[in-house]
Amino acid sequence: MSTVVRTPSRTTTQAEVKRDLSRLLDELERHVVCLGEEGITEVAGALPEEKQSPPAPVKAETNGRAELQAIALAVAACKKCPLHAKRHQAVPGQGSPNPDILFVGEGPGEDEDRQGLAFVGRAGQLLTRLIRRMGYTREQVFIANVVKCRPPENRKPMPDEIAECFPYLKAQIAALQPKVIVALGAVALEALVAPGVRISRLRGQWQTFGEIPLMPTYHPAYLLRNQSAMWDVWHDMQQVLERLVRSAPPSAKHR
Numbered sequence: 205m206s207t208v209v210r211t212p213s214r215t216t217t218q219a220e221v222k223r224d225l226s227r228l229l230d231e232l233e234r235h236v237v238c239l240g241e242e243g244i245t246e247v248a249g250a251l252p253e254e255k256q257s258p259p260a261p262v263k264a265e266t267n268g269r270a271e272l273q274a275i276a277l278a279v280a281a282c283k284k285c286p287l288h289a290k291r292h293q294a295v296p297g298q299g300s301p302n303p304d305i306l307f308v309g310e311g312p313g314e315d316e317d318r319q320g321l322a323f324v325g326r327a328g329q330l331l332t333r334l335i336r337r338m339g340y341t342r343e344q345v346f347i348a349n350v351v352k353c354r355p356p357e358n359r360k361p362m363p364d365e366i367a368e369c370f371p372y373l374k375a376q377i378a379a380l381q382p383k384v385i386v387a388l389g390a391v392a393l394e395a396l397v398a399p400g401v402r403i404s405r406l407r408g409q410w411q412t413f414g415e416i417p418l419m420p421t422y423h424p425a426y427l428l429r430n431q432s433a434m435w436d437v438w439h440d441m442q443q444v445l446e447r448l449v450r451s452a453p454p455s456a457k458h459r
């Protein structure tokens with residue numbers, strides 16, 4: 205049975221996702237040649253060897269790590285939308301190539317743009333605490349954004365910027381095959397489920413991306429301004445843990 209993957213504009217099959225990925229990898233070959241000519245041989249956030257979690261079962265149909273490296277290199281060279289012009293570094297995302305959970309945020313902020321890593325600023329520190337309370341480390345999950353370059357002044361990404369960048373996220377999902385996706389905030393929810401859906405209505409209610417269960421919850425940046433919403437997010441993450449047949453460590457349950 206073919207896997208159906210829902211995108212913002214239409215429904216595609218797993219076979220189409222693989223064709224998209226194949227086209228992306230073809231583009232990558234051209235980008236890599238350009239990067240080599242510019243003297244670039246490494247990309248920040250592209251899965252450094254020493255940070256990987258212990259070996260996980262090899263996926264039958266994909267070589268997730270190689271595909272993720274290829275996507276990260278393509279993102280580093282990408283100039284498909286105007287956001288490339290003012291970036292210091294593109295931020296492809298980072299983490300385990302075989303994660304239980306893929307967290308998807310909106311786009312890089314100032315700290316992320318400087319470091320080339322997703323969720324490393326104040327909101328990122330809050331996400332790290334949440335991940336630890338769930339019994340994981342950042343290296344055991346994958347953390348990415350809908351757009352890979354920082355929007356100026358941290359504004360929301362425009363629909364055309366999201367449309368240009370979304371194939372990278374779609375390719376990452378195909379490579380990662382996470383057991384659960386957590387959509388952090390409205391931009392991620394709309395990009396992964398459907399334009400116009402509201403985080404205030406769907407938060408805490410299971411959705412799907414293709415056949416992958418997707419839990420919408422608040423963005424950590426929202427939690428920095430509304431700390432009482434942390435209980436809602438923790439409730440959502442407990443649903444994620446139940447889906448994964450895991451429970452939070454005892455120290456987390458009583459906080």
Ligand code: SF4
Nearest residue numbers: 282285288352353369
């Ligand atoms: S935001 Fe995405 S589509 Fe736009 S330049 Fe960056 S990587 Fe390319």
